[in-house]
Each structure stands twice: as C-alpha cells, then as structure tokens.
Amino acid sequence: MTTPPATSGILTRLRTETRPYHEALEENSFNQELTAGRPSREATEHFLTKMYGFVEPYEQRLRQHSFGPAWNIDLRYRAHLILQDLPVEVPTPPLCPSMPPLNTWPQLLGAMYVLEGSTLGGQVITRQLAKAGIPTRAYFSGYGDQTGPLWKSFCQLLVQEATEENQDEIVESASRTFQHLHAWINHA
Template identity: 60%
Template structure:
C-alpha cells in the first residue's frame, strides 16, 4: 500500500479498499431480483436465512469480546440476530456459515462491525424496495428504524477514534474478508 493510502482516514480507506467486495456482494441474486422487480417471497426468505447464518455467529463472537469495548459502543443495542429470528420461523434450525472471517480480536471485530453496521443503512433501502414490491416488511431490514442514522454516526465516530495508524491495516483487512466471506456464504448452496 502506498504511504498516501495509509495516511487516509479509516472510513475513507474502508470505503475505497472494500468497494469491489461490497459491489460484488450487492450483485448477488437477491439484490438483482430486487433491482429488477422480480423478487419473490421465497427469495426474500432464503436471503434472510443466509443472513441469519452469518449474523448469529458474528454476534456470538462479539458478545464473547464485549468486555474489550466500552458501553459507548452500545453493542447490545446494535444486535440484530433477534430480528432475523422474528422474520424466520424455526430460525434456530437454520445452518450457520461454516467459514466466518476470524473474529478473535477487537481489531477483527471492528472490521466486521463496519460491514454489519453499514448493512443497517442498506437495510433501510431494502425495506422501502420490499414495500414497493408488495412484500411484507421484515424486522431485520428495518433494523434500528429511526435510530439507524444516529447509531451509524456514533459507530463511525468510535471507529475513527479506535483506528490508530497501527491498527488501521488490520481493520481494513478484516472488513474486506468479512465482505468476501459473507458473499461466499450467500452464494453457497447451503440452506
């Protein structure tokens, strides 16, 4: 990486260096069907089931490392696996992603949090598109509802503060791997 890239603010680096992986994730089947107006109830259920299989193990690891974060991170408030449970009948019987990104350190969790917290913003867009398609609202996509913007802003402020120059490369690497593993899991045949 060039010296100039390393000196960029963490949010700029995250956006720039994960753009291709983020774009690839947005091109998967659910989003294509949503964009073309061909989304079905079954495809929505499958997508939510895939998200459940990724979000549940992520949040489990986050809870295991919660002591490494202060109360200002509001980790319990940010949790959304329970919303997927509301959206899916018998969610507890759904398969979990077998290949999660490493989530054993605070730095790894910060990168993954960037991806999953950012998905709350995308969820707001998806919720509107589902309504336009006549597909019933889903709790997961509504996420934090009216608090989504303020929670995102507080998250980005905390991340900016936590991302010291020594940690920034590892945070970006974790975010990139999280996007990649999530994409692989969503595209896999496991369901």
C-alpha cells in the same frame, strides 16, 4: 475535539479498499431481484436464512468482548430479528462454518464496519419489500429512526479506535468479512 490525521482516513480507506468486495456481494440473486423491482418472498426468505447463518456466529463473537456504553452494543444484536421475519415453519437456519477471523479488536472493528453498514442498505430494502407486499422487514429495518445516528456513532467510535498500527488490520478484516459473507450467501 479534532481527530488526528492518522485515524481520520480510516473511513475513506474502508470505503475505497472494500468497494470491490462490497460490489461483488451485492451481485447475489436477492439484490438482483431488488434492483429489477421484483423481489420475491422466496428469495427474501432465502437471503434472510443465509444472513442469519452469518450474523448469529458474528454476534456470538461480539459477545465475547467488552464494549463501553458508547457502543450501544445491546442494540446492535440483530440476528433475532431475522428469526422474526422467517415463517414459523422454517427450521433454525444453518450457521456459516467459515467465518472471518474475529479474534482481535481490529478484526472485530472491520467486521462491525460491514455489518453496521448493512443497516443503511436495509433501509432501502425495507421500502422495496413494502412496495412488493413482502412483510419480512424487521431485520432490514435496522434500528428504525436510530439507524443514521447509530451509524454515525459507530463511525465516530471506529475513528477513535483506529491507530496507525491497526488500520491495515481493520481494513483487511472488513475486506475478509465481505468476502466470507459473499461466499456464504452464494453457496447453495
């Protein structure tokens, strides 16, 4: 099956046009510790707490939409894994009050691009945390051995759903998702 030229560029557009927002997001203190090779348990738990506050409302929005079986949507819910990683004494983290708009199908696709893509980076984070002896890795492990295949599957589905008419909205949603996540993670 060949992909029409109008939709095959969506992944390139997403990578290129969201790059500045993706790079800004990676400038948080947790990623700086990871880059320096010195992740701390405290920074890891803080980052996970912030991620839960974003991922939980995002997943609540996903649950309001219908997905065909090819999406494997039940596998893609991961907020509960964050709670497994946090110490039992940590109260349920607060939720992000300012989520990007996730009302339309293209908006969801853009946000999914960001959150599904984070499973790839999580694989690297898992290895770094293991080296540091930090056991909080259920969330960062993504889908384990299925991370790569599920990412490829998501990308194929995204390309199939992208049209000339909705590409701009998908890219704008991904950009907004990166921006909202950045603001939330860096908010005290």
